[in-house]
Amino acid sequence: MEQAPAVPRNHPPAWARAFVAVFLTAFVACGLGAGELWPLTRWHLFSAVRQPIQVGWRAVTVDAAGRETPLPVGQLPLAYRGAPLLVGRFDKLTPAEQASLCDSLIAGVRSLGRNVLALRIYRVTKDESIRVGARAAPETVALRYTCAHGTVQAAGP
Amino acid sequence: MRRIERWIFSAGTPERLAAIRIGLCSALALRLTRTVYLSIAGQPHSLYRPLSFMHLLHSMPPWGVVLPIQVVGGVAAVLAALGWRARHTLPLAWACGLLLGGMTTSLGKVVHNDVLLLLCMVPLLPAPVSDAWSLDARAGRTKPGDPMRYGWPxxxxxxxxxxxxxxxxxxxxxxxxxxxxxxxxxxxxxxxxxxxxxxxxxxxxxxxxxxxxxxxxxxxxxxxxxxxxxxxxxxxxxxxxxxxxxxxxxxxxxxxxxxxxxxxxxxxxxxxxxxxxxxxxxxRSNATKGAAEARPRTQPPDLRPEPRAAR
Structure with a gap:
């Protein structure tokens, strides 16, 4: 520890000691993984090792002609910024939450003036270790869910 | 443990604390100018993924609530940086920043961008942050004194x-x-x-x-x-x-x-x-100035001929 700049004249007030003790204890406890009490956090920043095989989820919209278009996340309002993350947890949502999420996404895309009849959610597998130029090798996709008219239909295992 | 305690509660200077107040409040003021808060206000309920204290809210606050919070927070942060009633404006700016930051971290992913800034401001909340380099000090609203008050934050x-x-x-x-x-x-x-x-x-x-x-x-x-x-x-x-x-x-x-x-x-x-x-x-600047002032005395006399007078 560095030297104190001057000889203390008085003791700091008791409330200051208590305040610092509580704050630092909470900061250290959360930092050691006790909990995520934002802004007190566990500091999990890219802490999990990434693997070359990436399994993700992708939502596409389906128009009246049956044409598929990727969910235009970049054109949707910022409020939808977390949508891909939520689609990625679709499996873990309750049926009611799944239906509600689908409805919100469909409504969001319709607000852009697009014709949307249904939403399809695909499971996407990509191997980052196989490179084709500057990109990963083409991914494999499998349909998992179809949302239409307020219902969610599971497809495949 | 005693050693750590002694280190935390060592004496400090009001200027060092003021510098941190000015820097952190300026950074917060800049962060609060972002449009992201208004963009996510009124988000569809099904997309709302609250974290921490944001569980207290049923959904993302609406635009009409977010805009005043952002304006008040931004103004308070600028005033706190200037040291105007900083004992009140700094906690107000921090509270606004906390709520707006809580919104960005309730989109489905923990957002860390502003966490360190907000956490480093916590010890400043009850501290005498405007005893130097502030409008409060200029107006005589502060009582600078015991150096023990400035070290721990x-x-x-x-x-x-x-x-x-x-x-x-x-x-x-x-x-x-x-x-x-x-x-x-x-x-x-x-x-x-x-x-x-x-x-x-x-x-x-x-x-x-x-x-x-x-x-x-x-x-x-x-x-x-x-x-x-x-x-x-x-x-x-x-x-x-x-x-x-x-x-x-x-x-x-x-x-x-x-x-x-x-x-x-x-x-x-x-x-x-x-x-x-x-x-x-x-x-350094004073030393340079001093050296510049001293230079004519130490310089050798100018032996060049006087310029001719204009005819």
């Missing part, structure tokens, strides 16, 4: 900065072990980031395509994070860690597109002893 903020980086490294070791740096983890991180962009990112690919470089970058990050507590013990190491943190966040922005300028700025604001830097710069 600065030392606590230092611990928070060092701890934030240390815990980031610690989480990597706990969750992944040495494989985080020794395996191909960094290559996959960079490839995934590049592939998720509309066009490939050349900075990411430059590192990811060279395994040795990816290992070096990963090991450097881990070393920087785990070594950060050194700044608490060794004052001279602080400039190196400030430079390392800025370089690290610049690299993260270039390769992953993650904007952590507020965190890098917080590190510089807290770790650098700004009053000492200003005093040194003034001393």
């Amino acid at each position: 600065v030392q606590t903020a230092l611990i928070v900065v060092a701890g934030s980086y240390f815990f980031s490294g610690f989480a990597k070791l706990v969750n992944s072990g040495p494989a985080w740096a020794l395996g191909s983890n960094m290559r996959w991180v960079l490839y995934i980031s590049s592939d998720s962009r509309p066009s490939p990112d050349h900075w990411s690919l430059f590192i990811a395509d060279r395994a040795w470089l990816a290992h070096l970058v990963a090991a450097s990050i881990l070393l920087l994070e785990l070594g950060f507590p050194i700044v608490l013990f060794w004052k001279r190491a602080r400039p190196a860690f400030v430079a390392g943190a800025i370089l690290f966040h610049l690299g993260t922005w270039l390769t992953l597109g993650l904007d952590y300028w507020a965190q890098a700025a917080t590190v510089a604001i807290v770790l650098i002893d700004w009053p000492a830097l200003v005093a040194r710069a003034r001393g």
